[in-house]
Structures are given as structure tokens and as C-alpha cells.
Amino acid sequence: MATGADDVETPAEFAGEPDGFQRLWTPHRMVYVGGDKPSDEAGEGCPFCAAPDRSDAEGLIVHRGDLCYVVLNLFPYNPGHILVCPYRHVSLYVDLTDEETTEFTALTKQALRALETASAPMGFNLGMNQGAVAGAGVAAHLHQHVVPRWGGDSNFLPVVARTKALPMLLEDVRTRLVEAWPQG
Structure with a gap:
């Protein structure tokens, strides 16, 4: 391995070497972290108006009804x-x-x-945040959260690192839910 002028290894030179840390990569959250918030205007700027115009897989839609639909949260608290x-x-x-x-x-x-x-969650959180001051990220388009919960699903990561470990990819979660959706 090459070293710098002072025989100090630079990060790029050992980036691929294991160091005992498990990385939690969530690059999709950069839009949210960067403050690029969705629009409150109806149409393409609103993620809940835009999703139904996409394919189910692309829009992360789990189920379509006549007047309402179910979609995965792009920034989930839990799988x-x-x-x-x-x-x-x-x-x-x-x-x-x-x-x-x-x-x-x-x-x-x-x-x-x-x-x-x-x-097989052990419980659920259900809720709606009505208005920005109540915590609604997209205040202009009503949506109800359905969050599955398991014992021990909250740990030090959200508290200390402001990070949530999610063991499944969104597309895998969507596939499981589509297959499990009640028929009729």
C-alpha cells in the first residue's frame, strides 16, 4: 500500500480494506437530508399526486383502489x-x-x-400528521402512516446517529406486501 509524504495512509488508498465496521448506506435519504422538500402543489411536484402516474414498481405502489391507494414510504421508519x-x-x-x-x-x-x-410485526403505529406544524412532511396531500413495529426495533442508531437500519430494500418489501395483500 502506498503512503503519503509523511508515511500516513490516505483514505482512498485503504477504502476497500475491512475495518470491522458495518456500513449502513442510505443514499436515497440525501434528498430529504439536503432539504429538497416535495412541493405542496398538486401535480408532478407532489409525490402523492405523481406516484399513481408511474408503474406500481416505479411508484412503489403496493395496492390501487378506486379512490385511494397504498404506497411505500420512501423514507421509512421500519421495513x-x-x-x-x-x-x-x-x-x-x-x-x-x-x-x-x-x-x-x-x-x-x-x-x-x-x-x-x-x-409478522408485534404491533403497529397508525397516524396522520395534519399540517406542517404537526409534523407532516407533505402537508398538502393527506396520507396515513402504517408502521409495523417489533420489540427492539428502536436502538441507539436513531437516537445517537440519526440513522435507521433497515434490513430490506424497498423493492423487496413492496414485493412481499403485494403478494400478501388480501384478495377480494
Whole structure:
């Protein structure tokens, strides 16, 4: 191995050598970390308006209903973190029509069943953040989080390193959920 002028190894010269650390690579999060937030405008700038126009695999869509759909969260808290969204660009739960509310609820229940079949979680977090001050990342397009939970799924990484270890790729999680989605 080559050394520098002071016989100090430079990082590029030993980048491929094992050092005992396991790396958690999450390059997809750079958009989020970099502050490139999605638009609140309906259409291509809104990720929940744009997703249904893509193929299911490209849009990370797990299931399509008539008025609402289910999509993987691009920045998941846990594997299988999915979102139930109306196709219509509305910001508040009370803005849904009665028909949208019925399907929104039915898809949430189906999502829980699919996650139970696909990955046997020990519990779930369900929730909606209404408005930016309540924590909504995309405040203008309603979406409900369905997060599977397991004992011990929170550890020092999120607290100390602001990093979440996810053992599955999004496309693998999507495939499992599509296969486990309740029929009929």
C-alpha cells in the first residue's frame, strides 16, 4: 500500500480494506437530508399526486383502489412502513368525501392484514400528521402512516446517529406486501 509524504495512509488508498465496521448506506435519504422538500402543489411536484402516474414498481405502489391507494414510504421508519393516500389532492381528513373515507379506512385495515402476513410485526403505529406544524412532511396531500413495529426495533442508531437500519430494500418489501395483500 502506498503512503503519503509523511508515511500516513490516505483514505482512498485503504477504502476497500475491512475495518470491522458495518456500513449502513442510505443514499436515497440525501434528498430529504439536503432539504429538497416535495412541493405542496398538486401535480408532478407532489409525490402523492405523481406516484399513481408511474408503474406500481416505479411508484412503489403496493395496492390501487378506486379512490385511494397504498404506497411505500420512501423514507421509512421500519421495513414495511406504508402510506394510505387518496388520489385526490386534499390536505385534511375532514376534506375526504364519505366514499373516500370508507375506502381510506378499508385500505388501512387491508394494509394491517398484509403486513401481518408479510412480516409478522408485534404491533403497529397508525397516524396522520395534519399540517406542517404537526409534523407532516407533505402537508398538502393527506396520507396515513402504517408502521409495523417489533420489540427492539428502536436502538441507539436513531437516537445517537440519526440513522435507521433497515434490513430490506424497498423493492423487496413492496414485493412481499403485494403478494400478501388480501384478495377480494
